[in-house]
Amino acid sequence: MFANASQDLDLNRLLDALLAEQRIAACDALKVLERARQHPDEHPLELIAALALADPLHPGQHLGLDALCHWLADQVGQPFLHIDPLQVDLAQVASLMSAAFAERHGILAVALDDSSVTVASAQPYRRDWEADLNHSLGKRVQRVLASPRQIRQLTPTFFGLAHSLRGAGQPPAPGLSELEQLLELGASQAQAGAEDQNVVRIVDWMLQYAIEQRASDIHLEPRRELGHLRLRIDGLLYPVYAFPAGIALAMVSRLKHLGRMNVAEKRRPQDGRLKSRLPDGAQIELRLSTLPTPFGEKLVLRLFDPQLRHETLEHLGLEAPLLVQWKALLQRRQGILLVTGPTGSGKTSTLYASLRHLATPQVNLCSIEDPIERLEPAINQLQVQPGLGLGFADGVRALLRQDPDIIMIGEIRDQETAQVAVQAALTGHLVLSTLHTDDACAAITRLQELKVADYLIRATLLGVMAQRLVRTLCPSCQGMEHTDRPACQTCRGSGFHGRTGLFELLRVGSALRQRITPGADLEALRQQAAADGLHDLRRCGRRLAEQRLTSLDEVLRVCG
Structure with missing residues (x-):
């Protein structure tokens, strides 16, 4: 029993138990x-965790708050729960008790079913609230132990969001005119009164939460009754919340205002851009895209981590030999370099990192993109505008009159763009672009499909980098039994956390050029590339699996 007379955890008794189990030293x-x-109001577990003491059971690790919570849960016989907002119905649980009741007792409802309510607490012996909750809800109370820090941080989030949802109505009136609107995240902390402020708070929460969860994309999807919010994390989509349909549409309108889009236009797809500022002052760029559906506009926001603005080739995950070879190809004065792979495979990151590597005061870097995904100060960037008759091909022709040294074409989609890319390479420019192909050799046959003459491919194509992104094994639960993994808070039980690249680099040498003929056989091209030393994506994946960076199943999932 670790409680004092008031049923709160007693620090001295906790320390005695930890000393008895040799989890801490007497001096600690x-x-x-x-x-x-010095901090009499701090929770006992937080007092211990704050000193970052060495954990004897896990050499090299600290006795952190979660480890202490796990230990205490075992001692008192209550399950430990790392509260994952992705798994909590916020509106449902926030309606079970008042915010004042939750804050007074330091508890948080996290789940509800027909017969019981699950309540998280960091004080396992306090029961003064159970009878009141049982009486008001008429349900059995199931207790779980949670981190006091999590309960303290999530309580205002849960109840604040529920308050905003109840009061939300129409979006705020337009009045923003800058090209890139700056959204101050974390600035709207006061209780919302006006209906538009409720929508502002909900959007604020959504963006902050997406950033905290390392999401790459936010999906707001309208349906007949509800609007669904999903986040793409490490390449997979996760459901987060279901808003009333009217609130979801109001959120879309709010974001369209911020992205300088036409709020009244709901029949055509639109693109926009905004910057958000985090509470710590850092800025993050977001790209917006709308799509009309039968139930309203679907909105996707792509988040660009500010750290990516400084990402170099060394950060991409290229193995040392491939990195040296790619850098050597980038030093060529003219020709075409292609990066291939499906959407979301990291092609844009590779292109931008390559351009940063080439950016010096002595060269003129130009790009034509659809849309401009990241603003780069060293690049003269032009955006495709089909409504004005400016496509990729016309954009390249315009760039060629700007005395460029290096041209980046966002994507070679059609015959005309392929032809002007080849002409640019023939006239003394280094051209970088992307194609959607399964592997590096397929880029050659794709260019043939786009009616590029074989002799022009032989004359201009320098190399092709094919790539994929695979999830990396979670460092926190790697090596755990599968049954223990669901408790991992880092990866939410998936076993993966973060992503890295798989790469294959095709260098077009003389032997391969001889095989670029009308109706070239793709398999023959692959065999020649392998003879020239190409290591394909699967082989790269096997090496990463052998290094315990990913799993073979993940490699097969991505590479097929």
């Missing part, structure tokens, strides 16, 4: 007691 216990005198 004295340090904890000294900190307790």
Whole structure:
């Protein structure tokens, strides 16, 4: 029993138990007691965790708050729960009790079914609230132990969002005119009164939460009754929340205002852009895209991490030999370099990192993109505008009159763009672009399909980088039994956290050029490339699996 007379956790009894189990040293216990005198209102587990003591059971790791919570849960016989907002119906649980009741008792409802309500608490012995909750809800209370920090941080989020949802109505009136609107995240902390402020708060929460979860994309999808919010994390989509349809549409309108889009136009797809500022002052860029559906506009926001603005070739995950070879190809004065792969495989990151590698005061870098995904100060960027008759091909022709040294074409989609890319390479320019193909050799046959003459492919194509993104194994639960993995808070039980690249680099040498003939056989091209030293994507994936960076199943999922 670790409780005092008031049923709160007693620090001295906790320390005695930790000392008895040799989880901490006596000198460390004295340090904890000294900190307790300086911070008398701090939770006992947080007092211990704040000193970052060495964990004897896990050499090289600290005795952190979650480890202490796991230990305490085992001691008191209550399940430990890392609260994942992705798994909580916020509106449902926030309606079970008032915010004042939750804050007064330090509890948070996290789940509800027909017969019971699950309540998280960081004080496992306190029961003064159970009878009231049981009486008001008429349901059995199931207790779980959770981190006091999580409960403290999530309580205002849960109840604040529920308050905003109840009060949300129409979006705010337009009045923003800058090309890139700056959204101050975390600035709307006061309780919302006006209906438009409720929508602002909900959008604020959505963006902050997406950034905290490392999401690459946010999907707001209208349906007949509800609007669904999903986040793409490490390449997979996760359901987050279901808003009333009217609120979801109001959120879309709010974001269209911020992205300088035509709010009244709901029949045609639109693109926009905005910047958001986090509470710590960092900025993040977002690209917006709308799509009309039978139930309203679907909105997708792509988030660009500000750290990517400084990402170099060394950060992409290229193995050392491939990195050297790619850099050598980038030093060529003229020709075409292609990056291939499906949507979301990291092609844009590779192109931008390559351009940063080439950016010096002595060269003129130009790009034509649809849309401009990241604003780069060293690149003269032009955006495709089909409504004005400016496509990729016309854009390249315009760039050629700007005395460029290096041209980046966002994507070679059609015959005309392929032809002007080849002409640019023939006239003394280095051209970088992307294609959608399964592997590097397929880029050759794709160019043939786009009616590029074989002799022009032989004369201009320098190399092709094919790539994919695979999820990396979670460092926190790697090596755990599968049954233990669901408790991992880092990866939510998936076993993966973060992504890295798989790459294959095709360098077009003399032997391969001889095989670029009318009706060239793709398999023959692959065999020649392998003879020239190409290591395909699957082989790259096997090496990463052998290094315990990913799994073979993940490689097969991505590469087929």
